[in-house]
Structure formats: structure tokens, C-alpha cells
Amino acid sequence: MKFAKRTDWPLSSNRITVAMEDLRRDGAAVLDLTESNPTRCGFAFPNEMILKSLGNEDNLRYEPLPQGSVRAREAVGGYYMAKGFDVSVENIILTSSTSEAYSYLFRLLVNAGERVLFPRPSYPLFQFLGDLNDVHLDFYTLTYTDRWGMDFDQIRRNIQTDTRALVLVNPNNPTGSFVAKKEKEWLNALCRERNLSIICDEVFGDFPLDPTAQGVSLVNNGDVLTFVLGGLSKTLGLPQMKLSWIILSGPAALVKTARERLEIIADTYLSVSAPVQNSLERWLPLKDQIQGGMRARLKRNLQFLKEKARGGPCRLFEPEGGWYAVLKIPPTLSEEEWVLKFLRKDRVFVHPGYFFDFDDEAFIVVSLLPPEEVFEAGISRVLKRM
Numbered sequence: 001m002k003f004a005k006r007t008d009w010p011l012s013s014n015r016i017t018v019a020m021e022d023l024r025r026d027g028a029a030v031l032d033l034t035e036s037n038p039t040r041c042g043f044a045f046p047n048e049m050i051l052k053s054l055g056n057e058d059n060l061r062y063e064p065l066p067q068g069s070v071r072a073r074e075a076v077g078g079y080y081m082a083k084g085f086d087v088s089v090e091n092i093i094l095t096s097s098t099s100e101a102y103s104y105l106f107r108l109l110v111n112a113g114e115r116v117l118f119p120r121p122s123y124p125l126f127q128f129l130g131d132l133n134d135v136h137l138d139f140y141t142l143t144y145t146d147r148w149g150m151d152f153d154q155i156r157r158n159i160q161t162d163t164r165a166l167v168l169v170n171p172n173n174p175t176g177s178f179v180a181k182k183e184k185e186w187l188n189a190l191c192r193e194r195n196l197s198i199i200c201d202e203v204f205g206d207f208p209l210d211p212t213a214q215g216v217s218l219v220n221n222g223d224v225l226t227f228v229l230g231g232l233s234k235t236l237g238l239p240q241m242k243l244s245w246i247i248l249s250g251p252a253a254l255v256k257t258a259r260e261r262l263e264i265i266a267d268t269y270l271s272v273s274a275p276v277q278n279s280l281e282r283w284l285p286l287k288d289q290i291q292g293g294m295r296a297r298l299k300r301n302l303q304f305l306k307e308k309a310r311g312g313p314c315r316l317f318e319p320e321g322g323w324y325a326v327l328k329i330p331p332t333l334s335e336e337e338w339v340l341k342f343l344r345k346d347r348v349f350v351h352p353g354y355f356f357d358f359d360d361e362a363f364i365v366v367s368l369l370p371p372e373e374v375f376e377a378g379i380s381r382v383l384k385r386m
């Protein structure tokens with residue numbers, strides 16, 4: 001029996017996973033500073049309001065529409081209107097997740113073996129999304145000087161004749177860096193010149209952390225065919241509801257063709273459930289309430305980290321937005337050895353930098369979402385160990 005080469009992934013557990021499994025089996029209480037599932041972080045969700053709309057009788061009817069129901073897309077349009085963007089309903093396509101949105105876009109834009117440029121360090125799922133869609137991954141590096149910025153020369157050098165798109169994560173996971181205005185303008189000029197589309201993942205866009213950051217959105221980017229991604233997993237902290245969206249913009253003729261083709265891709269799967277679509281107009285207005293608790297948590301944990309890390313053995317690269325923080329740690333051990341030590345000696349779980357493909361060692365990444373008492377105890381132990 002032969003399986004497709006694209007699924008030839010290493011299937012054995014790594015040392016960190018094995019150590020975690022051993023601790024769980026022994027019943028050890030581990031402080032998990034990788035936890036970024038908001039439904040496991042003790043937030044007070046408006047449960048009744050969320051669940052009530054699922055009892056709607058409209059959920060008993062099936063009206064398949066490839067782009068998603070008009071009312072659900074109007075709700076997404078309203079969400080952007082509140083952010084100051086006038087997004088037309090016809091340029092919104094609903095998907096069941098951001099990962100699915102990436103897959104739709106790779107199927108739309110890239111022939112087998114052609115290339116897409118991704119940021120590094122970044123979201124660990126990109127390699128799998130690339131493999132599953134026969135996309136060759138190339139990278140551009142984000143480097144930290146006074147902030148995490150792009151190396152324009154490197155981006156230019158890494159574009160090949162068969163590069164089809166450039167991916168931005170805005171703000172990026174895990175560096176927390178937004179796309180700066182100057183970067184957007186430069187990228188627009190480059191992508192226009194080289195005929196590339198832009199895929200801009202803005203799932204963390206509602207979570208700025210640094211009030212002085214100069215980030216810009218790529219919604220309604222007029223110059224280049226652009227696809228902005230957003231969704232409920234981060235905007236409402238409801239990943240289990242499985243609803244995301246793609247916002248199209250760019251030159252009108254290109255947008256029209258892209259929309260017509262995406263419609264056929266989406267029509268092939270029709271993956272967004274009716275109950276979730278029908279609930280959207282009731283769920284999105286809960287945004288401020290839900291995000292309020294999350295933002296307060298992120299702010300407090302980041303403040304704690306800043307104060308604790310000051311003058312210590314590791315350096316915090318301050319995030320401009322998002323749910324994560326990056327710490328540069330002493331290179332006296334490898335990242336893996338550090339993470340195993342934190343786990344076995346301190347019962348604290350953090351991500352090693354290599355999980356996000358940092359160019360060099362040694363980094364760790366922590367989620368800022370865990371409850372304050374877990375975060376503070378975990379960070380204190382980790383810093384003491386170094």
C-alpha cells in the first residue's frame with residue numbers, strides 16, 4: 001500500500017511530547033504556558049447568549065450558498081464597519097476555519113510545486129498547509145532590531161519566477177509584530193511589479209498590546225489582489241464554532257475573477273454550518289464583552305512579564321499585538337534542553353523557539369492567555385531556573 005508523498009511526515013513523538021506524556025501519566029500538575037485555547041483559560045463567556053441563538057428554527061433549513069449566507073456576511077461587514085472599513089458583502093467569503101481559508105487560496109493561486117513566501121518565525125501549521133496543497137514554501141525572515149521588521153532585500157531575493165503569493169501575519173504569531181505602513185507600501189509596490197497576490201492573516205488584529213505600535217490593516221488594499229483572513233477563533237475566542245472569513249480586495253477585474261473561482265471552490269465543500277452562520281449576527285455584537293476579559297488578561301500578564309524579565313537573564317522582545325511573548329534565553333543549553341528542564345524540574349511547559357522556526361537559538365515562546373496565577377507562577381519558576 002502506498003500513501004501520497006505529501007503525507008510522509010515524521011510520526012514519532014518528540015522528546016518534549018514524551019516528557020509531557022510521562023508527567024501527565026504520573027498525575028503531575030504542570031503549569032501550561034503554551035495554553036492558547038481561550039475556552040480552557042477560565043474566561044467568563046456570555047454562555048447563555050452564545051447558546052441561545054443555536055436554538056433558532058432557521059437552523060432546520062438548508063440553504064446552500066457558496067460564499068455563505070448574506071446575513072452572516074452582512075454581520076462580518078458590520079464588524080469591519082465598526083473598525084472603519086467599508087467592506088462590500090460580495091467581497092466576503094465564509095469558511096469553516098482560517099486553515100481552510102488558506103487551503104482555498106492556495107488552490108486558487110498556486111499550481112503544484114509553485115511557491116509562496118511565508119514569514120519566519122511564524123505559525124507552525126504553514127508547513128502542513130503547504131504540504132497538503134502541494135505548495136513549495138519559501139521564507140522571509142523577521143528580525144528584531146528595535147522591533148521585528150522585514151528585510152526588504154531578502155524578500156526581493158527570495159521571489160522566484162514561480163512565486164505566486166506572499167503571506168503576512170498581522171500581527172504575527174509568535175513575534176506579535178504588525179505590518180508597518182512603510183512595509184505595506186513597499187510590499188504593494190513589489191507585489192504589483194512581480195504579479196504576486198497578498199494573503200494577510202489578521203486573526204489577531206483585535207488584540208493590540210502596544211499603544212505606540214504603528215500597524216496597518218490590509219483590508220481594502222486597493223493596489224494588489226489581497227485576501228485578508230479573520231475569524232471567530234480569535235475575534236470571539238470561540239475556535240470550536242468553526243467560522244472564519246476571507247475579505248477580497250484589489251484591482252476590480254482581478255477581484256471579480258478571484259471571487260468567481262473561489263465561489264466554485266467553496267461550493268465544492270459548503271463547509272460552514274447553518275447554525276453557526278445564522279448565529280453570527282447575534283455573536284459578533286458580543287465582541288467587546290468577550291474581548292474585554294481577554295485584553296485585560298493579556299495586558300496584565302505582559303506587564304508582569306516585563307517587570308519580572310527586566311534586568312534578568314533573558315530578554316523579552318515586546319509584542320505589539322497578539323497572544324504570545326518571545327523571550328531570548330541564555331544559549332548555555334539548547335532550546336530543547338531548556339524546555340525539558342523547565343518541564344521536569346519546575347513543572348512548567350513553554351514552547352521552544354524551533355517550534356516556530358526561529359533562525360537561531362535560544363528562544364522560548366509563552367502564551368499570554370493563561371489565568372494570571374498560572375502565568376505568574378510559571379514565569380517566576382522559569383526565570384528563577386535561568
Ligand SMILES: Cc1ncc(COP(=O)(O)O)c(C=O)c1O
Binds near residue numbers: 100201232233243244
Ligand atoms: C496566525 C494564525 N492564523 C490562523 C490560526 C488558526 O485559526 P483557525 O482556528 O481559524 O483555523 C492560528 C491559530 O493559532 C494562528 O496562530
